[in-house]
Amino acid sequence: MTLTARQAIAMQVMWNRLLSVVEEQAQTLIRTSFSPVTRDAGDLSAGIFTPDGLMMAQAVTGTPGHVNAMARSVGHFLAAIPINDWSEGDVAITNDPWIGTGHLNDFCVVTPVFRQGRLIAFFASTTHIVDVGGQGIGFDGRDVFHEGIRIPVLRFLQQGRPDAHVEQILRANVRFPDQLMGEVFALIAANEGGSRALLRMCDEFGLDDLGVLAGFIFDRSAAGMRAAIATLPEGRFDTAMRIDLVGEPIEVTASMTVKDGTISLDLGGELTPHPRGVNVPFCYTEAYAAFGVRCIVGPDIPNNAASLDAVRISAPEGSILNARFPAPVASRHILGHMMADLALGCLAAAAPDRVPGEHSGTLWNLRLARSDGARPFNVLCFHSGGGGARPAQDGLAATAYPSGVQAIPVEVSERAAPILYRRRALRPDSGGAGTWRGGLGQVIEVAPRDGSPIEVGASFQRVSTPARGRQGGQDGAPGVVRLSSGRPFKAAGRQPIPADDSLIVETPGGGGYGNPHKRAPERVAQDVRRGLITPAAALRDYGVVVPEVLQEATAVPTDAAPPPPR
């Protein structure tokens, strides 16, 4: 279709407008959210879809796991509620892991937008609810029924009115009903805000529907992706990674084919389904694997059905990476987050000068809870290890990748639960040595504040398999989990922090990039001066002797000293 100059310009303006509309939708969600996980950690997503379920634009806030997975969700809603059955004032909801974003904790709300009586678009938004009933935190469920309440796709609002029965059922099945309902209403408000903004745009540009605009966005995005993929050599690029998981590590393989303007990534390896809740619905596997690819290929092209379609992911049906109902999936992020580094591993073979060392990957979340006693609580404190070293930059210390979440302030977490952080400091010598050093992990110590034990849902990764370096860079330090008393504590599983003890986690460092002996000696000296690496490591890993006079200013960190006696 040929557009006049005015139409072509209008398309440009409207595309930008849609991106700001979904941004506004996400911001509304953050402002109305009852959950620190949503507002401080950004664990949410928001997007606009065509009437046939194709995503036109998505907010860039949020985590990749929601975002790509949500791109498919509206299609599932349409399968449950055919297009002609939607009415103005309807709002549909689900937390089905295979429809939404991979576990029961994510609630997805879909709202149709009508113009002159015709359905012209859907808004969808998703956020993480801390408690959805069932066995609570962790991955101990043996099937999805253990993991909490599951709401199939259904209309929660009709003619703008909430269904009181659905609300009663929801409230009766979770531990913190106010929080859940508050969050559901926040999702509804976010979609409402998006709808209003969209209708304003239609008025301004005199649009009856979004058909032409969708075509314009999809054409441009598809062409953009083809051009981005053309910067890679054609061929097949393989990699493999050992992943801790829970209990026995598994080996996952990836084979990437670059051909004819598309990228296919086929996952394989030891993918036996797991008896516990670490299985990954395919939507979530796909999300993180595709995200890893897109960080290198076409990162500036907005996500939509067309740009996502240029990268195709596959995993064997029924495997741990393509779990079948009713597999337990509560902690699907443990394995899911590793898919980004796995995809980057293939790309490192295709474009070695663009791909960083491995990241610490899966978040080092402190899931803390108590379900009995006077003050039950359930908090999720996001924390991270170090990022991989980049081809011409050191890795970022204590920074999440691939997840896009941000940490909740210690002061906020301590208000939300009877816990006391005893320290949170960078972890020296944890960044993988290299011409460019991997990012440092951190040491976090947390204890009960009220004299009662606290349950921890541990699922820490990269404890036995570190983040690997690339192009001659060394591996980052693996993570360590322990109790300060020296009592045993496993990296995975639900365990208590005794009332008189504290949990210490040392998060993993990122992998290095390039031969460490090529690192500029003055950078090594500065790292020593700042206490980021020890003099011994400078000599051992970099072959650099840092004279004591240069170390002098290492007045540092009283934090490196043992914690105060208590």
Add this chain to the structure above:
Amino acid sequence: MIRIATDIGGTFTDIALDAGGRLITGKVLTTSAAPEQGVLQGVRQLLAEADVAPGAVGLFLHGTTLATNAVIERKGARTALVMTEGFTDTPEIGREHRFDQYNLYLEKPAPLVPRELRFGLRERVDADGGVVEALAQTEIVRVADLLRESGATAIAVCLLHSYANPAHEEQLAAGLAQLLPDVSVSLSCRVSPLIGEYERCSTTCANAYVQPLVASYLSRMQEGLRDLGIAAPVLVMMSEGALASVETAAQLPVRLIESGPAGGAMLAAAVARRLGRDRLVAFDMGGTTAKICLIENGRPTQESSFEADRVYRFKKGSGLPLRIPVVELVEIGAGGGSIARVDGAGRLLVGPESAGADPGPACYGRGGTRPTVTDADLLLGRITAARFAGGRLALDRDAAARAVGGALADALGLPVDPSAAAIAEVVEEAMASAARTYAAEKGCDLGGWTLLAFGGAAGLHAAGVARRLGIREIVLPPNAGVGSAIGFLVAPAAFTVKRSAFAPLAGLSPASVAAIRQAIREEAQTMLQSLGDLDDAEESWMVDLRYSGQGTEITLPLAPDPIETLADRLRDIFEAEYHRRLGLLPQGVPIEVAAWSLTITLRVEPTDVLATRPAAAVTAAPGEALLYDLDTGTHQAATLAERAAMPAGGALRGPALLVEDHTTLVIPPGMAARCDAEGFIVLRSEGDAA
């Protein structure tokens, strides 16, 4: 009373002299190495020009980017940080996140205090303000020794939960005052008593970092003024849009960081009050940025978060967070120098990258080759080459056509002029979009508001922005070129104290509320007592409320209710406001108070520095310009008139350009501009009643 206002900007220092309603303005180049020199020289010139004796000056008002520049250029004091032991890496760990999701190569802002200058203090307070581990005197001595050895000349102190219980910070400060009497100390419980250790720490570090510099600068300035013969008190503009004493500024210099934009907002507020517009959008578009500020009922709103030194300009999360009261405004990277480009998906983007002053837009002919908004405006006929910058800069139209018509037009698949139109449309959309999103956050729709345009590029795009927002009235004030300095002349002396204090709304204890409010009041009064009569001051209380469990608060004004009925009334107002902004109310969730804040404003004599006297009659014949029209694809004839030649009551119908030395107002077809008796230009649709 004769008053002088000076605003030091990056390139120019603006000066405005108010001699009892007679306004004289001037601009001198900023002298970055010793900024007071430029100010003093400019003041001397302007006094001579106005024939005013230095001794007659009654008040000297000042705003400066000194604090901002010190942070951006990392030229502050050697600063040490004392934090609760175990948490001294907080400035580096921050919030552990990537502010740009798909960017594997991002960098975070370097902390103002490097690791070797951060010291842990053994003490601990919990979230309720209870002492978990007391602060021992020996510990203060130990840390003081480390601080002394470090050679730091400024110290920031940020202890966990000090917003709830400041005792340990105060105890440490008392100790340091004896042990290190010559070092300036900034306490987080005074600088920013708000929850969130990273943000509070960052704010406190920035305060300490700029404190010695700002304090010595202000004392040099006062000395220089005395040498000039000006004995007048000096007041300093703060980011919240209020004037403060030099002593306050020296204690809390981080609060000066946005003084320039705050001045612009105060100007807009004064215009809104004068013209009787309850709902006005201030739109300031310059060379690299556009700033948008909402003025409701004659006042801008305040917020308590700001970011300085963003690694990626305008990218939220890429800067150092500062939690201080600031005039709430949005700033985006859209100005005359903003560069247009097409991304990998064929999407046209304008800014935030800017061609700056050097090389500047391609049409400056100084070697710039990338297309900018100014180049597009020139091609569209909005800028008249002969009058640009008062005719001092010759513009090269061919260079603009080459820049816009090159790779950019190819990627868009459009000829040169439509490509220029696309740039203008996209930049106007970006600005309108920022305004719309910002208004939506506050539950406002800008349709029916008034747009106040100032800054060099605002008049070129005001009509386009207004149309997108459903705004039907645009005002161009007189003297907009030195807007911030004039804003200082109309700003009040005031001080705001905001503090986190969590409590359920139901059963709010009158005694504890009274205690918190009294402490806040005393702090604000201390900061203002040297400036005027506190008995005659206005107190404006605000309270932050939210549903328990939410993290975003709604700030509500607090009427002077009896304390017994306070909770009930607050619940009603909160629910109404929540519903207006966010829709459905969550059921059965308790409401809680999260913070209190107080602004005390001293009464000021009303002054009139906004008006000018327009020409008595048309003083020059209008000329002709050619404006590009996208629908016909041709340049169409338009009227070209001089603003100085517009008489009071005079009107100009679009299509037309109304030009003055530093800006041009584009009047599209169907709209008409009128000049009122005081020199304000008001642009409306011709169909709309005046």
